[in-house]
Amino acid sequence: MTDYFSSDFKLGILGGGQLGKMMLYETRKFDIQTLVLDPSPEAPSRISCDHFFQGDLMDYDTVLEFGRKADVLTFEIETVNVKALEKLEQEGKKVYPSSQTLKKIQDKGVQKQFYTENAIPTAAFKKFDSKKKLLESIQKGEIQMPFVWKSTTGGYDGKGVTVIKSEGALNELDESPCIAEDLIPFKNELAVIVARNPSGDLKTYPVVEMEFHPEANQVEYVICPARIDPSVAEKARKVAEKVSKAFEHVGLLAVEMFQTEDDQILVNEVAPRPHNSGHYSIEAGFTNQFEQQIRAILDLPLGNTDSKVGGVMVNLVGEEGYTGNVIYENIREIMKLKGVTPHIYGKKITRPFRKMGHVTIVNEDLAEARILAEIVKNTIRVTGSEKIN
Amino acid sequence: MTDYFSSDFKLGILGGGQLGKMMLYETRKFDIQTLVLDPSPEAPSRISCDHFFQGDLMDYDTVLEFGRKADVLTFEIETVNVKALEKLEQEGKKVYPSSQTLKKIQDKGVQKQFYTENAIPTAAFKKFDSKKKLLESIQKGEIQMPFVWKSTTGGYDGKGVTVIKSEGALNELDESPCIAEDLIPFKNELAVIVARNPSGDLKTYPVVEMEFHPEANQVEYVICPARIDPSVAEKARKVAEKVSKAFEHVGLLAVEMFQTEDDQILVNEVAPRPHNSGHYSIEAGFTNQFEQQIRAILDLPLGNTDSKVGGVMVNLVGEEGYTGNVIYENIREIMKLKGVTPHIYGKKITRPFRKMGHVTIVNEDLAEARILAEIVKNTIRVTGSEKIN
Structure with missing residues (x-):
């Protein structure tokens, strides 16, 4: 077995956005060496990795050359050159999730067909x-x-x-x-994150609920656990498990689902990586999704997916009408509230609807967390140094 | 009020050991720029800070020059040049904890006299x-x-x-x-971490218990909350609060105390920074001690100091008889256990008794966490590539 901790082992990560950045907290905690490839010199992951490489994730040669430097390769974004991953696998490199899984997911037509072929319920x-x-x-x-x-x-x-x-x-x-x-009329949009390692060990996280704004068609809150009947939650976890196994997925797979009006579960789409719907786990879970991703792709024992407390996550997106240097207005106000933790991704420039961070609210009482989340949402503003129309 | 988040603000940290490293997870989470000074080019904090400077923490000019680059200055180790901190304060720099507090703590004779003068119970x-x-x-x-x-x-x-x-x-x-x-015969060694910001807001963490090995005179487990009578815990928190106020301390102050056989609380000594006795809070607390330190020294609202679950911490120290490149034996075994998180500090070379990491065990049931902690302690071994006598 490879020794990862404080060794010469190198994990390569394609993509250096906020998901990569949060994964790096965990590689640092385990003292695992990391290489990161991202096109932006200001990538949030640049600090905290051991070696940063600037380059195009869709360029065959760039990905191939980068991948050859790592012992195990993963990605935090799906838009990467799959042919290069295939070549690396042929050369004996471990790529998790695999190029085959990624190919099936990158193309939504192929993904849907895969569900049909594997008797996975979908619209x-x-x-x-x-x-x-x-x-x-x-x-x-x-x-x-x-x-x-x-x-x-x-x-x-x-x-x-x-x-x-x-x-x-x-x-x-x-x-x-x-x-x-x-177009499926649904009661709830749900998500389940599944962790699976190369040995085939599999664990599912609790079902989360995406609560939408009643007018704007935008997810406002991710709530864990989902406020649904336990039998529906159990069904959702089983479906998610089936999807992960069908893909022979290694790593985290976030499965987004609809709960229909007659309580059927239909798979909407999946993401083969840590996911926005799992951010709550940093504060609420026994094993946060980023640590779990590291455990899974390195074939370490998977951690407990239960929650310690209830959690609600609010995305911080750039407000309409602003760009330039980001300003987090009233962040002190929300930090006064119980169980509130802001996460600032480190993007210097804001743009309308750009994901700039998130806030987690945890509480023994989920209903109280939900109330505080609304206060957070209505208090903090992500504006910028320049006004635009 | 200064904007810290994604701004030009710079926090300077004297010392780049594991305490600094764990503090950097929090500055990264808030996207606060950091400068670190440490004598070792292999300091655990080197990665993850924005700018690393190699230099002697006891050298007046080095500390002065470094401090001038930062907007607020703090330290993660007490052995720093206090005269340079005084000079920086005279120049208008914010240094938290202050040079005055540090002077009183650096010298144990002065520290003990301070307790006597302030009617703080001590041996x-x-x-x-x-x-x-x-x-x-x-x-x-x-x-x-x-x-x-x-x-x-x-x-x-x-x-x-x-x-x-x-x-x-x-x-x-x-x-x-x-x-x-x-020499005081005592029932328990306890510790309380107090957080205080420049505005004077103050919060205490729950009382933790240091459980000693029955034969070797070494702390084996830090247990939160301490398994003591609530009235004794309340007394310990009050004493710790008094100590923090007496020092007019800003930041975290870890107050180590004895619970005597007749349930008196005597202050043993203090550490003006995040502390080993607070590591459990990363997994168990609503606000971990490192985030709290950042909140305190930047005069942000202090976070909730309650625990979500019970926590036990086990130090990972280098085993006698080994040096050379560190090897974490059986780390996979302990990662199979419920609620177990290893923290590897990133020191490449082990030495007998060197602090190489720690493991936290969290559980809704503290007694179960304590049982698992013993399994962890008896399973993981920190050895090295070279045998020594």
């Missing part, structure tokens, strides 16, 4: 190579509005996904390959 | 300028054996402290100024 869909084909299908009456349009690649943080309610809305769609998915 | 003692004066006093029959000999300066991790039971033991003592303290 009905049709796949199209181009916008033209989609329009033809609509004209033939094969697709009813409203439906959910998804670009098969490049979607992130709500980009590349649109609910199509009328013919007019079709004009604004990209030309890219896409899927058209049934 | 009776006599102060001597030299070993010669001590021996004269013994000859005059002013001091009875057994007593506790303490060097007034330079004591650390049990060094510079000896229980003198016979005349023969006197020969081995240093020539340095010293104190001779009554």
Whole structure:
């Protein structure tokens, strides 16, 4: 068995954003050497890794050369060059999650088809190579509005996904390959993070609930545990487990799901890495998701996924109308509240809706955490040094 | 009010050991820029700070020059040049804890006198300028054996402290100024960490218990909360609070105390910084001691000092008979246990009794955590690549 702790072993991480940064707290805690590749010289992960490399994550040679320096390779973002990962695996490098898993997830059409083939419940869909084909299908009456349009690649943080309610809305769609998915009326959006190591040990985190703003279609709070019936939670965990096993996934897999009006669980999509829906675990969980990711990809024993206390997470996104140097207004005010911890990602420049940080509120009483979360949400403001329209 | 988060503000930290390293997880979380000064190029804090400077912490010019680069200055070790801190304060620099507090703590004779002057309960003692004066006093029959000999300066991790039971033991003592303290029979050794910010807000952490090995005179476990009567715990917190206020301390103050056989609380000594007895708070506390230190010295609101769960901490020290590159034997075994988190400090070379890391065990049931802690203690071994006698 490899010795990781205070040894010459090197973990390579593709991507140096906030997820990588938070993972580095854990590699530092275990004194595991890290290499990070990111295109930005101001990547949040730059400080805290052992060696930082600036480069394009989609460039074959850059990823190959970087990967060869590491003993085990992982990623904190899906948009990386998969061909280079395949080549590295052929050369005997351990890449977790594997290039095969990533390929299936990167393309939403392939991902959906994978669910169908593996009898994993998901909303009905049709796949199209181009916008033209989609329009033809609509004209033939094969697709009813409203439906959910998804670009098969490049979607992130709500980009590349649109609910199509009328013919007019079709004009604004990209030309890219896409899927058209049934619009499912749902009670709740849920997520479960599954950890699995190369030995096949598997653990699921508690089900979390994404609470949406009643008007804006935006996740406002991630709540752990989800305020749902235990039998539904159990079903969601089982589905998530099935997804992880089907992918033979190694590392963390965040499975986003819908709880339908008749309490069915449908898989929406997955992320093969630590996820926004697991940030609460830093303060609330026995083993936070970033430590768990390190344990999983290094084939160490998986940690306890239970929570110590209830947790609610609020994203800090740049306010509309501001850019320039970020300003965290009223952060002192929220720090007075019980069980409130701000996490500032270290991006110097704010932009409307840019993820700049998050705040976790923990409490023995989840209802109280939820009340405090609303105060946090209404108090802190992420503005900037420049006003824009 | 200064903006610390993602701003140009710079926090300077004197010392780059494990305490500084763990403090840096928190400055990174808040995106606060840091400068670190340490004599070792392999200091555990080197990675994760924004700017690392190599230099002697006891050298006036080095500390002065370093301190001028920072907006607020703190330290994670007491053996720093106080004259340079005084000069920096005269120049208007904020130094927390202050040079005045540090001066009173660095010299154990001054520290003990301070307790007496401030009516803080402590064991009776006599102060001597030299070993010669001590021996004269013994000859005059002013001091009875057994007593506790303490060097007034330079004591650390049990060094510079000896229980003198016979005349023969006197020969081995240093020539340095010293104190001779009554040997107090005690039930428990306790500690309370007090956080106080420049605005005077003050919070105490729960009382922890240092459990000693029945034969070797070594702390084996730090247990939070201490398994003592609540009225004694309340008394200990009050005494610790009084000590912090008397020092007009800013930042964390770890107050080590004896619970005597008749349940009196006597202050043993203090450390003006995060402390080994507070490591449990990383996993068990609502606000870990390192985040609290940052909040305190930057005059931010202090966080909740309560615990989420019970916690037991085990120090990982280098085993006798080994040096060279450190090896953490059986670390996988302990990682299988519930609620177990190893912290590896990142020192490459082990030496007998060198502090190489610690392990925290958290559990809703403190008794179960204590049982697991014993398994951890008996399983993990810190050895090295070279055998020595």
